[in-house]
Amino acid sequence: MSAVSHSLEHGHHAHQPSGLMRWITTTNHKDIGSMYLIFSFIMFLSGGVMALTIRAELFAPGLQVVQPEFFNQLTTMHGLVMVFGAIMPAFVGFANWQIPLMIGASDMAFARMNNWSFWLLPPAALLLLGSFFVPGGATAAGWTLYAPLSVQMGMGMDLTIFAVHIMGISSIMGAINIVVTILNMRAPGMTLMKMPLFCWTWLITAYLLIAVMPVLAGAVTMILTDRHFGTSFFNAAGGGDPVLYQHVFWFFGHPEVYIMILPAFGIVSQVIPTFARKPLFGYASMVYATASIAILSFTVWAHHMFTTGLPAAGQLFFMYATMLIAVPTGVKVFNWVATMWRGSMTFETPMLFSVGFLFVFTMGGFTGLICAIAPIDIQLQDTYYVVAHFHYVLVAGSLFALFSGAYYWLPKWTGHMYDEKLGKIHFWCSIVFFNITFFPMHFLGLAGMPRRIPDYNPMFADFNLMASIGAFGFGFSQLIFLAVVVKCIRGGERAAAKPWEGAEGLEWTVPSPAPYHTFEEPPVVK
Ligand code: CU1
């Protein structure tokens, strides 16, 4: 008895697993947040290598770096890896780190489920990346996995379907955790309308995830049963319709775009007030704008399908509904600019990435409006204009906001200040090379260059050369970020409890617990 009680009293610290077991069994939101971020960065580099192989193939007309079959696998897997492996898990990593700190909760509501949400991801990634090595290789149906091609592809497609199922389960569990944490675990006095905006954007994103991940799971399951169990959901010969797949997929796919951008809005809404040294302009309107964007995102899916023979009334509906989203998005951009108006601004790396985001993401918003116009979209469908548009949204939008947030919170996460000079070099290289890569793609698309092809007419040569040079510059610039993060984890100037001077009270709504070094043993709670 006494031995047992002795070990119970004093055993907590002694029995805490260390080394690898600590990371496998951890239920600490900070540890899990770090694992999400490291995982997503590894996936970002894998997807990046695929992108660079694509750009090497397209460096000049007539080049053949890889087989055309493999090229199609690369464009597909680049998209899937970046969307499901890099961007989404990175935002979940931010949510894990920041939400409990920002609302004054001790941890996520379901700490053990949180561990499980993360550890589902590495096996899913292995399935996805492993599909390159099965007979027939990875699926080459495009990241949207359109039927009938995806029904006919080799077994790489089955691995992809299974991976999508697992990543979907992980996302849903993560989203449930975020909703329950925010609704039930806020500190006394932390009303919903006092929450930092990052929490609001994630609360709304979590609802989007719970609503649409099952739709994606349904879409790929229908492909699976069409492939192996004799159904004909997407087979016209059996009474089905391949266009049905596009409806189901984009009912998931458009809200998915906002899943990847609303948390980015949240990060930018934290960073800009800090470095403008003014409270966020129009907090309540930001909340309502976020919610409006989320609700409207369910009503626009067929703007991806203007060339499928939709009735004219349908085309008009989806065109106007899409344009409507520009209103709440405009409210947000206005509020960010108004926050900076007459602020005493400084431009440390997080602010550079947020202001950069504002310029370049807004470009992606404008080209989105152009694509929304049905008669124009019919011309631009499946051209590089669309590729340019969504990379302005997902790279200049999601990725730049992730970098902004990473630099902003690295001092909190690691306990050290990052190297400001290297951070600034990373920003300027990123934004310059980003534009060299993707701006010419607008012209390529307008001139009619189709996407997802391994070779092209020599008339497209100049802009492709520019894009490829830009892509390699952009890719290698990301190694600077890796260097900054590794350096910051390993040491450096100790970060103050409030690392951003002159911005007292704007960084955190509640006093956050003192940071401990994530890569040290966590402190023992007495
Ligand atoms: Cu869309």
Ligand code: CA
């Ligand atoms: Ca080629």
